Amino acid sequence: MKCKLCENNNLSTIYTVPNVPIFQNKVYATVSEAQNIMTGNVTLVMCSNCGFIFNADFDRNAMNYDAQYQNEQAHSLYFKKYLLELIDLFTEKKFHEMRIIEIGCGKGYFLEMLRKNGFDVTGFDPAYEGDSPYIVRDYYSEKYLHLNADLIVLRHTLEHIDAPLKFLRGIAHAVSSGAQIFIEVPSFEWILEKRAFWDIFYEHCNYFTFESIASLFQESEQGLLFNNQYMYLLADLSDLREQAAPANATLTNFEVSKMLELLRFCREFVQSHSGMLVWGAGAKGVTFASLTDPNRNYISSLVDINPEKQGRYIAKTGHSVISPAQLADFEGGDILVMNDNYYQEIQKQIKGRRFNLYTLGAIQ
Ligand SMILES: [Zn+2]
Numbered sequence: 001m002k003c004k005l006c007e008n009n010n011l012s013t014i015y016t017v018p019n020v021p022i023f024q025n026k027v028y029a030t031v032s033e034a035q036n037i038m039t040g041n042v043t044l045v046m047c048s049n050c051g052f053i054f055n056a057d058f059d060r061n062a063m064n065y066d067a068q069y070q071n072e073q074a075h076s077l078y079f080k081k082y083l084l085e086l087i088d089l090f091t092e093k094k095f096h097e098m099r100i101i102e103i104g105c106g107k108g109y110f111l112e113m114l115r116k117n118g119f120d121v122t123g124f125d126p127a128y129e130g131d132s133p134y135i136v137r138d139y140y141s142e143k144y145l146h147l148n149a150d151l152i153v154l155r156h157t158l159e160h161i162d163a164p165l166k167f168l169r170g171i172a173h174a175v176s177s178g179a180q181i182f183i184e185v186p187s188f189e190w191i192l193e194k195r196a197f198w199d200i201f202y203e204h205c206n207y208f209t210f211e212s213i214a215s216l217f218q219e220s221e222q223g224l225l226f227n228n229q230y231m232y233l234l235a236d237l238s239d240l241r242e243q244a245a246p247a248n249a250t251l252t253n254f255e256v257s258k259m260l261e262l263l264r265f266c267r268e269f270v271q272s273h274s275g276m277l278v279w280g281a282g283a284k285g286v287t288f289a290s291l292t293d294p295n296r297n298y299i300s301s302l303v304d305i306n307p308e309k310q311g312r313y314i315a316k317t318g319h320s321v322i323s324p325a326q327l328a329d330f331e332g333g334d335i336l337v338m339n340d341n342y343y344q345e346i347q348k349q350i351k352g353r354r355f356n357l358y359t360l361g362a363i364q
Contacts, residue, residue, distance in 0.1 A: 003047035005165050005244035011045040021315035022062050024201050024283040031318035040202050051212040051249035058205035060162040098150035103140045104157035142174040155184040159204045172237040179237050187231045192255045195262040198287040215247040269363045270298045273334045278302045280338030281321045286314045324349050
């Protein structure tokens with residue numbers, strides 16, 4: 001196997017987890033349906049030349065983003081606030097003077113926010129099911145060159161794509177000269193710093209570092225977002241390289257072993273807090289439950305504010321998802337919050353009730 005960005009053969013395996021659900025974000029109507037879903041292996045390899053990290057066992061043919069796929073973080077106030085900050089960044093960068101195309105716009109939540117704030121944006125998503133006149137239910141291609149985009153926005157998409165450089169080259173061929181691209185992806189440095197094993201899952205086949213993503217372009221501007229959890233890159237599409245340039249690949253096994261150590265601590269925590277709840281049934285919560293309580297012995301349920309997940313069951317383990325309102329059925333207990341960024345929001349929701357709230361940071 002060769003590196004998908006620079007074709008170098010020198011790849012080393014840095015992290016493996018067998019049999020994870022293909023889709024962490026899907027929820028199921030029954031426990032048995034949830035338990036019988038397709039699984040795949042996560043085998044992260046790192047390229048010694050450009051530092052790119054990807055899942056060598058990823059099979060894109062297994063992926064099917066259908067209507068059961070629930071990945072709308074916009075239900076959270078904290079996340080809405082983040083999107084507003086992103087709009088401020090877009091304003092600061094003078095993107096309102098540009099014709100924007102958002103590729104992989106999902107349900108169009110961010111696109112609608114951009115439009116409300118005066119941006120000229122058209123979205124593309126083959127899985128789109130709504131009726132917005134500003135979203136095209138298709139893949140973006142040369143067919144749409146006449147839209148004359150000045151800026152391509154690619155948020156949380158590139159980490160899902162099997163051949164990321166080929167995909168970017170396709171976009172570069174389908175825009176007029178002078179077009180720029182704004183890419184937003186999770187930061188692998190943040191995952192290592194937080195030892196966030198729950199942020200490594202099958203749907204994300206690519207893991208970028210600040211340097212490995214920059215190695216794709218001759219020149220770019222970069223920054224960190226969402227408390228360093230995400231990063232962005234802004235570049236001219238004509239600066240996209242044919243192959244990624246050599247970059248820093250000094251990630252050590254030590255950092256990965258620290259992450260595995262935290263997984264062990266988390267298993268111990270879950271076992272000693274039997275009956276506990278996990279707040280957040282997104283990819284993080286599902287990966288956490290799957291790795292710490294695969295046989296559903298300790299975690300009673302996952303709590304999620306997304307109504308489309310409530311009353312259903314998470315992939316593989318079959319833990320149930322309940323609403324915050326259903327916490328009234330509990331006399332009290334332990335709740336582990338999957339994302340520190342939402343801690344205060346959750347604290348408000350359980351105010352005056354007999355719950356102990358824990359963050360992952362408290363598990364050492
Ligand atoms: Zn490489």
